[in-house]
Amino acid sequence: MKYLFLLLTVFLTTRLAAQTEAPILISATDSPLTTPGFPALKDSLEKALGHKDPIAAAGILSRMGETCYHLGYYPQALDYHLQAGKLYREARQWIPLAQNLNNIGTLYYYSRQPAEARSYYDEALSLFTRAGNFSGMAQTLGRIGHLSEKRHEYDSAAYYQHKALSLFARSASQDGIAKIYENLGSIHEDLEQYDSAYHYFSKALELNLLQHNRLATIEIYNNLGDILRKTSRFAESIPYTRSALALALETREEYQLSSAYRDLSKAYNLLGRNDSAFHYGELSRESLLNIYSRESGKQLSIIKAMYDTGKKDMEIAGLRNARNTAISLVIGALLLALLGILVISRQRLRIRNAALLRMQEQQQFQTRTELLQVQEESLKQELEVRSKVLGTHTLHIIQKNQLLEEIQGKIVDMVNDDRRDQKKQLKQLQQLIHQNFNHDQHWDEFRNIFGQIHESFFDKLKSYCSGLTANDLRLIALLKMNLSSADIAVLLGISQDSLRVVRYRLRKKLQLKQGESLTTFIQSV
Incomplete structure (x- = not known):
């Protein structure tokens, strides 16, 4: 159940990123909550x-692409937008075409094809420039800047965002200016320039409050809370997150509600108030489940609409076949020679319909396969990030303990000196350093991340022995990571002789036979 919830969290977090991450995405007003039903859009397209x-028709196709985009059907969304772009281009509707090109670029961005995304953004920028549309130019530049930011090209990202800011100022678009301020804050946050990030987020918040843009205001409140948490001002972050939570409840923005609950859980956990952290963590989980249920309903609606469309096409083809058959029967009495031709024609039509059906099934299978690949890639990236974080924490502890060991050695030499006036203070300092070997906050972070990477490992281990202590579990985790005895001794702040004693006691608790490797046993759990 825990693994299933982790998968659900990763999937919905990806969906949340698609709703809030990119600058001025597919539509500033549409969202999964406001987009018309997919069957209704299908009916409108037919009319x-x-x-x-x-x-x-092009406008409806674009809306259908947006609906599929919001639900994660990127290949189908791309198909609809390409159809819409073809109609706009034939009708020489340059502004809608440019907006549609921006949407296609965003789809390629989320499909991890940045070069393709940039080519569509560049074409859209060219069309907006020729039309003298400052707002469209600014939106496109903001997207290009965001793309540069995600490629860690921060100088280029800032350059494009400032160009977008000047164009939004010329078009007097306060919403656009606010969004660019938010993008600039994100760039400085990535660079860990938190004072500048806080400055830009605050300016974005001021404009969004004046414009009564509640969804954007929620996002800015969350961003400000993140900045304060990253600068260890945990208590100060809570009012911002609570403001985001209140607006999310008022506007029924389920994605933002889940994010606010999760941020509150983080803040209370950092403050050591674990009861509150657990409470808000559970609320976040319930919100994610609600989103999943709603998204599933929308996806079923789209699948049904696609199925109904295919079924309707088959019924039309069947009626045509029946009409042809009736005509052939009437004419057959007079022209028996044509009967063979009609039979052959009917067989060809049946084969063509079967081929078309197989093609549709192959397209649906390909779509499902691509979605599974995207989800699998997201899970792999999450695991890689957590593995890197675990390695970083481990390296930090090793380096810190090695430094303390070196300092401790120097202090021992000083204590052995005849300068009696320093001995008392140096002994106290030596004792403090020794205590610090086993009381480091990074051990808690290490265990949390280790537990996320190696799920249920400790539960399986406790089935062999229920009397394992916290120190036993710490040693087992380090052995699971294949660290050397020297590194483990440094991490635990003990000598290698002491480590051998600890390993011997652990073998006895786990009831390992003589000659059976402790490391091999732990790796097999």
């Missing part, structure tokens, strides 16, 4: 095509 209104 527009029936009335031979390509511009209206």
